[in-house]
Amino acid sequence: MILATPIFYPAIIKLGYDPMWFGMIIAITVMIGVVIPPVAINVFVVQEYHEGTVQRDICGCLSFLLSLVL
Numbered sequence: 001m002i003l004a005t006p007i008f009y010p011a012i013i014k015l016g017y018d019p020m021w022f023g024m025i026i027a028i029t030v031m032i033g034v035v036i037p038p039v040a041i042n043v044f045v046v047q048e049y050h051e052g053t054v055q056r057d058i059c060g061c062l063s064f065l066l067s068l069v070l
């Protein structure tokens with residue numbers, strides 16, 4: 001997000017898109033990225049605080065992931 005936003009922001013403005021919508025799309029894609037493996041930073045942080053498997057934690061995140069994709 002830190003690298004891509006400054007590169008694409010001027011192009012988005014010149015194409016005539018609203019910068020607010022661009023920011024919302026960037027935020028949603030980052031939220032999806034921190035839940036889906038191989039990155040899955042949020043899942044691994046939750047994994048450190050309770051006993052269980054990573055697969056169980058990912059299955060618990062699927063409803064939130066589905067809402068983000070829709």
